[in-house]
Amino acid sequence: MISNAKSDAPAAQSDLQQLADALTPAPDGGLRERKKRARREALIDATHRLVEEHGLDAVTVEAICAEAGVSTRTFFNYFETKDDAVLGHVPWPLDTEAAVAFAAGGPSGHLLSDLETLVGSFLQDPPVGRERFNRAFEIAAREPRLLARHLAWFEQHKGQIVALVEQRLGEEPERSPLVVAALALFLTHATFMHWDESGGAGDGGDHLAFVVAELRALVTD
Amino acid sequence: MISNAKSDAPAAQSDLQQLADALTPAPDGGLRERKKRARREALIDATHRLVEEHGLDAVTVEAICAEAGVSTRTFFNYFETKDDAVLGHVPWPLDTEAAVAFAAGGPSGHLLSDLETLVGSFLQDPPVGRERFNRAFEIAAREPRLLARHLAWFEQHKGQIVALVEQRLGEEPERSPLVVAALALFLTHATFMHWDESGGAGDGGDHLAFVVAELRALVTD
DNA sequence: TAGAATGTTACACGGACTGCAACTTTGCAC
DNA sequence: GTGCAAAGTTGCAGTCCGTGTAACATTCTA
Numbered sequence: 001m002i003s004n005a006k007s008d009a010p011a012a013q014s015d016l017q018q019l020a021d022a023l024t025p026a027p028d029g030g031l032r033e034r035k036k037r038a039r040r041e042a043l044i045d046a047t048h049r050l051v052e053e054h055g056l057d058a059v060t061v062e063a064i065c066a067e068a069g070v071s072t073r074t075f076f077n078y079f080e081t082k083d084d085a086v087l088g089h090v091p092w093p094l095d096t097e098a099a100v101a102f103a104a105g106g107p108s109g110h111l112l113s114d115l116e117t118l119v120g121s122f123l124q125d126p127p128v129g130r131e132r133f134n135r136a137f138e139i140a141a142r143e144p145r146l147l148a149r150h151l152a153w154f155e156q157h158k159g160q161i162v163a164l165v166e167q168r169l170g171e172e173p174e175r176s177p178l179v180v181a182a183l184a185l186f187l188t189h190a191t192f193m194h195w196d197e198s199g200g201a202g203d204g205g206d207h208l209a210f211v212v213a214e215l216r217a218l219v220t221d
Numbered sequence: 222m223i224s225n226a227k228s229d230a231p232a233a234q235s236d237l238q239q240l241a242d243a244l245t246p247a248p249d250g251g252l253r254e255r256k257k258r259a260r261r262e263a264l265i266d267a268t269h270r271l272v273e274e275h276g277l278d279a280v281t282v283e284a285i286c287a288e289a290g291v292s293t294r295t296f297f298n299y300f301e302t303k304d305d306a307v308l309g310h311v312p313w314p315l316d317t318e319a320a321v322a323f324a325a326g327g328p329s330g331h332l333l334s335d336l337e338t339l340v341g342s343f344l345q346d347p348p349v350g351r352e353r354f355n356r357a358f359e360i361a362a363r364e365p366r367l368l369a370r371h372l373a374w375f376e377q378h379k380g381q382i383v384a385l386v387e388q389r390l391g392e393e394p395e396r397s398p399l400v401v402a403a404l405a406l407f408l409t410h411a412t413f414m415h416w417d418e419s420g421g422a423g424d425g426g427d428h429l430a431f432v433v434a435e436l437r438a439l440v441t442d
Numbered sequence: 443t444a445g446a447a448t449g450t451t452a453c454a455c456g457g458a459c460t461g462c463a464a465c466t467t468t469g470c471a472c
Numbered sequence: 473g474t475g476c477a478a479a480g481t482t483g484c485a486g487t488c489c490g491t492g493t494a495a496c497a498t499t500c501t502a
Contacts, residue, residue, distance in 0.1 A: 032468060032479070060457065071482050076459060110442055148376050152369030158414075178418055179435040182411035190403035193379075197399055214400040219440040221331050253448070253499055281488065292451050297490060 040078050040090070042068045044128065047085040048135050056086065056143045083149040087136050088128040094160050096121065103167040111168075111175065112183075116212050119187045123204035134200075141196040150192075154185050187211060261299050261311070263289045265349065268306040269356050277307065277364045304370040309349040309357050315381050317342065324388040332389075332396065333404075337433050340408045344425035355421075362417040371413075375406050408432060 046067040050059045061082050065072045079085045098121035101107055102114055126133040140146040158181055165177040190211040195204065267288040271280045282303050286293045300306045319342035322328055323335055347354040361367040379402055386398040411432040416425060 030469075035468090036480085061459085062457085072458095073460090073483070074481055077480075080459090082458070112439055112442065144376065145373075148369070148373030151372040151376065152366075155369050155372065156365065175439060176415065176431075176435050178414050179411050179432055180439070182407055182414060182432075183436070183439065185410070186403055186407035189406070190400050193399050193403060194397065210397075211400055211403075214397050215404070216440055218333055218396060218401070218404065219437055221333065251500080256499090257449085282490085283488085293489095294452075294491090295450055298449080301490090303489075 039068075039070065039074075041129075041132070043070065043075060043078055043085055044088050044132055044136075047082075048132070048139065051086055051139055051143075052135075056083075056139075056145065081149070083146055084153075086139055086143075086146060087150055087153070088126075088132050089153050090127050092157055092160070093127065094157075094164065096125075098122070099164060103164050105168055111180065112212070115180065115184055115187065116208060119184060119191070120205050120208050122188075123191070123208065137192070137195070138200055140192075141200065147192075151185070151189065154188065158185075187215075190214075260289075260291065260295075262350075262353070264291065264296060264299055264306055265309050265353055265357075268303075269353070269360065272307055272360055272364075273356075277304075277360075277366065302370070304367055305374075307357060307360055307364075307367060308371055308374070309347075309353050310374050311348050313378055313381070314348065315378075315385065317346075319343070320385060324385050326389055332401065333433070336401065336405055336408065337429060340405060340412070341426050341429050343409075344412065344429065358413070358416070359421055361413075362421065368413075372406070372410065375409060379406075408436075411435075 043064065047059070047064050050063060050067060059082075061072050061075055064082075064085065065075050075085070079089070098118055102118045106114065107117060108114055128136075140150060161181040161184055162177045165175075165180045166173065169175060169177060187208065191204065191208045194211055195202070195207045198207070264285065268280070268285050271284060271288060280303075282293055282296055285303075285306065286296050296306070300310070319339055323339045327335065328338060329335055349357075361371060382402040382405055383398045386401045387394065390396060390398060408429065412425065412429045415432055416423070416428045419428070
């Protein structure tokens with residue numbers, strides 16, 4: 001129906017055409033999309049620069065916007081809160097390769113191991129670019145408020161994670177999807193803390209592996 | 222020195238006396254202490270009443286204060302944020318019997334089991350009274366923001382938990398105190414979520430036991 | 443009962459965040 | 473390229489949260 005809307009009679013064209021357009025996401029290379037991404041990154045960078053220099057509480061949204069050459073109103077079109085700009089929080093696309101593989105029951109078939117893989121893939125390939133991610137991480141380690149906001153952000157996506165787990169476990173799950181989702185939060189959080197404790201050195205995957213090993217040791221006593 | 226300050230010569234009395242007084246916590250039954258507690262509980266109750274009726278975002282601090290008969294400035298002498306009043310967040314006394322027992326290596330000697338005991342004791346005997354705790358919990362289940370704030374509050378006490386774990390594990394810990402602290406957060410959080418999922422019914426300890434059982438099953442596969 | 447300690451209050455203020463109504467820019471069809 | 477619709481930006485007015493300060497009130501204690 002919608003897919004051949006373009007070949008409809010001119011009389012009915014307008015409405016159907018609009019609908020079809022609305023359902024067709026703009027191509028990634030559109031000027032609009034590129035400008036949007038550029039602005040978001042400019043805002044994140046400006047925030048990082050200022051916070052790095054003056055500290056989180058001394059930096060106002062107004063100052064960030066002046067630095068980035070944008071009105072404060074626009075700032076809040078991009079980020080829900082000031083803290084989100086520091087953390088580079090961004091709508092989370094959950095249809096990555098890793099997520100699909102996890103939902104399908106892979107890659108190893110062991111729930112905990114695959115959860116580790118899933119979290120690891122997120123740490124390896126964050127949605128805002130590695131450098132920005134690392135800088136956000138360094139700042140967050142110094143500002144307790146941001147750690148909390150990060151947890152809150154994760155909590156917001158609980159529903160999506162639960163859905164992923166439910167999909168994997170099927171109709172009659174032996175494990176509680178909620179607990180698995182909470183475990184994913186634990187893995188992420190503990191990894192961040194351990195990473196921080198070691199001075200931000202090394203690879204995220206290594207710290208994650210450490211946390212999982214600790215968890216196994218703790219449980220099996 | 223300080224313990225016999227009262228028998229000092231009159232000339233030096235004033236200063237030392239003041240110091241001694243400052244170090245002697247007021248008896249629990251002082252009028253001041255009772256009023257303070259009463260006010261805090263009145264504020265929490267007023268907040269609960271209004272939020273229950275109008276929802277978190279529609280309730281202003283001003284309204285809460287009018288309801289409780291207190292100035293808004295005083296409100297912020299009791300709670301850091303509006304959300305804290307809903308949750309009944311309160312300075313956390315960590316020198317409970319259970320905490321001391323945990324730090325000493327008890328009661329069972331198994332780290333995970335004892336962590337369960339510790340978290341359980343907190344759930345059984347919250348610092349604001351059972352009814353208020355339950356009401357806060359019901360509201361939090363409906364308002365995502367509060368769940369996040371609750372995580373943030375827990376995060377604030379990470380240091381204290383880590384200290385407790387370090388005390389238990391001694392000089393050369395085989396386990397990472399940070400990871401254990403994160404695990405405590407996980408247990409608390411997952412318990413809350415599972416409690417909520419079951420409609421708020423039952424005992425907190427039962428839900429906690431469920432979560433621990435799930436965790437064991439997940440890890441041992 | 444006086445004086446120290448503690449708590450409450452009004453007031454003024456900074457800053458986060460929102461709704462709205464112009465205005466500008468981009469995408470698209472012809 | 474012209475015109476029109478969709479999307480994005482901006483200024484502005486306004487709400488509310490949270491803080492510093494200094495005067496005032498209450499409680500405690502010697």
